[in-house]
Amino acid sequence: MARSADLFDPDPQDPVQPGAPGAAPAEAPLAERLRPRTIDEVIGQAHLLEPGKPLRLAFDTRRLHSMILWGPPGVGKTTLARLIAQRFGAHFIAISAVLAGVKEIREAVVQAQAARAAGQPTLVFVDEVHRFNKSQQDAFLPHVESGLFTFIGATTENPSFEVNSALLSRATVYVLQSLQPQELERLARRGLQACGGLDIETEALRLLAEHADGDGRRLLNAVEAVAATARAAGSATVDMALLQSALAESLRRYDKGGDQFYDVISALHKSVRGSDPDAALYWFSRMVDGGVDAAYIGRRLIRMASEDIGLADPRALSLSLDAMAAYERLGSPEGELALAQAVLYLALAPKSNAAYLAAGEARELVRRHGSAPVPMHLRNAPTRLMREIGAGAAYRYAHDEPGAFAAGERYFPQGMPEARLYRPTPRGLEARLGERLAELRRLNRQARSGSRAESSTDPAEERPPGTPED
Numbered sequence: 001m002a003r004s005a006d007l008f009d010p011d012p013q014d015p016v017q018p019g020a021p022g023a024a025p026a027e028a029p030l031a032e033r034l035r036p037r038t039i040d041e042v043i044g045q046a047h048l049l050e051p052g053k054p055l056r057l058a059f060d061t062r063r064l065h066s067m068i069l070w071g072p073p074g075v076g077k078t079t080l081a082r083l084i085a086q087r088f089g090a091h092f093i094a095i096s097a098v099l100a101g102v103k104e105i106r107e108a109v110v111q112a113q114a115a116r117a118a119g120q121p122t123l124v125f126v127d128e129v130h131r132f133n134k135s136q137q138d139a140f141l142p143h144v145e146s147g148l149f150t151f152i153g154a155t156t157e158n159p160s161f162e163v164n165s166a167l168l169s170r171a172t173v174y175v176l177q178s179l180q181p182q183e184l185e186r187l188a189r190r191g192l193q194a195c196g197g198l199d200i201e202t203e204a205l206r207l208l209a210e211h212a213d214g215d216g217r218r219l220l221n222a223v224e225a226v227a228a229t230a231r232a233a234g235s236a237t238v239d240m241a242l243l244q245s246a247l248a249e250s251l252r253r254y255d256k257g258g259d260q261f262y263d264v265i266s267a268l269h270k271s272v273r274g275s276d277p278d279a280a281l282y283w284f285s286r287m288v289d290g291g292v293d294a295a296y297i298g299r300r301l302i303r304m305a306s307e308d309i310g311l312a313d314p315r316a317l318s319l320s321l322d323a324m325a326a327y328e329r330l331g332s333p334e335g336e337l338a339l340a341q342a343v344l345y346l347a348l349a350p351k352s353n354a355a356y357l358a359a360g361e362a363r364e365l366v367r368r369h370g371s372a373p374v375p376m377h378l379r380n381a382p383t384r385l386m387r388e389i390g391a392g393a394a395y396r397y398a399h400d401e402p403g404a405f406a407a408g409e410r411y412f413p414q415g416m417p418e419a420r421l422y423r424p425t426p427r428g429l430e431a432r433l434g435e436r437l438a439e440l441r442r443l444n445r446q447a448r449s450g451s452r453a454e455s456s457t458d459p460a461e462e463r464p465p466g467t468p469e470d
Helices: 054-060 077-087 102-117 134-138 141-146 181-194 202-212 216-233 240-247 259-273 277-289 294-312 315-330 336-348 354-369 384-388 429-449
Strands: 067-070 091-096 122-127 150-155 172-175
Touching: 054 077, 054 172, 067 077, 077 091, 077 122, 077 150, 091 102, 102 122, 102 134, 181 202, 181 216, 202 216, 202 240, 216 240, 259 277, 259 294, 259 336, 277 294, 277 336, 294 315, 294 336, 294 354, 294 429, 315 336
Parallel strands: 067 150, 067 172, 091 122, 122 150
Antiparallel strands: none
């Protein structure tokens, strides 16, 4: 028979603050030791848990009802389910949809019937409910309708698509959000305090919160790793050096050659970048003569086409892919001629690293801002639930606008400054793309300012990549 709470409890490491001493054994994971014991101890989800907000009202008015908790990993879905069961004195049964099936659902029904006979309500919590198929989800319906137990499903996926409409109609959907940087910093300080009272420098704390990217469970796992590194170093303070050491990722390495192998690859790449077709062909031949896998060379050429040429000549990428396909069909030595042809074309093509730089700036922007929510007007809204929460509202369909361009519309996350990442060069096709981009930016400025006498000069063109728009 399925046991309550511990058997199928799928997620014992949700973000928490300290509860009373002895809430979990000392050897338990940090997140379990810090799991909150009251609703006031939960970090995050203020839109649901502050006074007057939906879940807080349910707690205060003791209104137990079925619900779907929809949100990213590590934001407290399991914690909330446990606290709800505790608040209402309910028998708590946790099931993981990854491990369980209809058999476990039937066992939960038996437990719920026994609890009802003893005068106790039952709460059945299903983690990753989207992993249950239709028949498994349908197995809950009659028991939810009869009131035998209250159902709480947790999912990281859109319930409009992943939860049966019949079950969805019987549950209230609550959307949980990623933890904000300041919330993660509070959680990190709590964790460091629980790990021996470690101090942390302000900049290291900020980086630790960024590393978690809105995931409280990931944060507390990182805090444990940092604490272990600090203990090994005999340090009572976490600084940037210690933090980076604790969080350092292993670098992948290509070990099929020594220094000379990499030097020759470097020489080929730099000769292509330097627009010297003769030197590029020489180094290509050196690699082929030395027994380097020609398919490896082909992959490097594809990389060069994007990194060093990009939109100055988009044909470079297509030709590199065609050369690789030709080599795969013909093999060696016939297929090597197609690769040599690609080497010559890449060397002679106009050069631009604008796409390469823009991609790097975009990654840095994502790192700084984390998983910012998609603005409601940009979200997909194919279902009634999505429309009811405002998804897709006020979206401007570009094809219905003059010139198929919604002048003045904003596409970055709310509260995040718009950034200029892509800066076209005045070479090749990219010169024309730059003219087009300047005109679109002019139209945006005109629409946002309401001025029709806007100059065609874009002051932002003088800013470095990634600079926020005024």
